[in-house]
Amino acid sequence: MNEHTPQRTPQHAPQHMPRRTRMVRYATAATAVAGLALTAVAPTAASAAPRPDVVQQRLDALVKADGVPAALATVKGRDGRTRTYTAGVGDLATGAKVPVDGQIRAGSNTKAFTAVVVLQLVAEGKVGLDATVDTYLPGLLRGDGIDGRNITVRQLLQHTSGLPDYLDAPELTDFTTIQYRYFEPRELLDGALAQKALFAPGTDWMYSNTNYVVAGLLIQKVTGRPYGEEVTKRVIDRIGLRHTYVPATGETALREPHPHAYLNTGPGGPRIDYTEMDSSMAWSAGAVVSTNTDLNTFYSALLTGRLLPAAQLAEMRTTVPAELIGPGVRYGLGIESKPLSCGGLVWGHGGTAPAHRNRGGVTEDGRAVSITVTTVPGEPAATHVTDAVDAALCQ
Helix, strand or coil: CECCCECCCCCCCCECCCCCCCCEECEEECCCCCCCCCCCCCCCCEEECCCCCHHHHHHHHHHHCCCCCEEEEEEECCCCCEEEEEEECCCCCCCCCCCCCCCEECCCHHHHHHHHHHHHHHHCCCCCCCCEHHHHCCCCCEEECEECCCCEHHHHHHCCCCCCCHHHCHHHCCHHHCCCCCCCHHHHHHHHHCCECCCCCCCCCCCCCHHHHHHHHHHHHHHCCCHHHHHHHHHHCCCCCCCCECCCCCCCCCCCCCCCCEEECCCCCCEEECCCCCHHHCHHHHCCEECHHHHHHHHHHHHCCCCCCHHHHHHHCCCEECCCCCCCCEECCCCEEEECCCCCEEEEECEEECCEEEEEEECCCCCEEEEEECCCCCCCHHHHHHHHHHHHHHC
């Protein structure tokens, strides 16, 4: 889904970030020098933090001051050690503890997984980055100002296609009514094609989950296999993400220990337990389930060259301005970069599902952080999650 989409309520359209940042949009990116190497990150056993530190303090504040039900984090610091953190409660009804490194809906982090598969197909000579969508999916994209003969694969991955966001379709504006509804990918696409193009392809930037639904359909067409199967084979199994998966059709529950997650229904409204949901509403734009530790492993493996050849990684890290997401943010092909207060960049994506928000990423020298809260907070709490990432990487 979109990590940059405002949260939707019965009365309001989604607001997970600016409108150009949508609810299952999950991201973080900046201009990178081709071939820039990252220090390899050797996996280390996760260990509990020995004493409260800046990360624990930030998580505690998110719970106590900002009112999120639970906050979880995994941090790999300058010392190379991996630490896990929790705050709050895992179940508001029972007061159960938050499972350490529990599973979460990764939201738009899914876009980075999808982009990796597309770029692997580019490396294999099966897809051209600057080929049009019609080359692979003839006639699929037609609408008011929309023509797949003029939209390239690169523009899909970089959100410069001008395609409107399917999350703006009327049937998707109220998540309380579709928690268990199944959507075919084509239904999602139809919701976008009923709208007008945002701009001519390549002339502007706007976050749109529709781009990654089209990318998922492209993967299926080119490989002849289901999207989830390709992501599992090419990414999840390849780097050993043992707690990460693409939900199967009809699967609504999380498979491993996890905190409950809650949909905010607006000021004064009830919180709905949205832990279980049919994630087909997000599909290749935001359906992946993971853990904070697995997300750190994924981005570290990606940016140290374990998933893509150097040429395709350089393309992925070639960015355009995306300040609608935040100050200094730039978007590449499925990943973003953001300046850190202590210097340098954090690379990743982030993600928002109806009842989860995740932020994080990795640095050039191997630091990594992933922080998740079990609701989609409004401002200023949403900013505090992003600030906590910066504090964790700069401590």
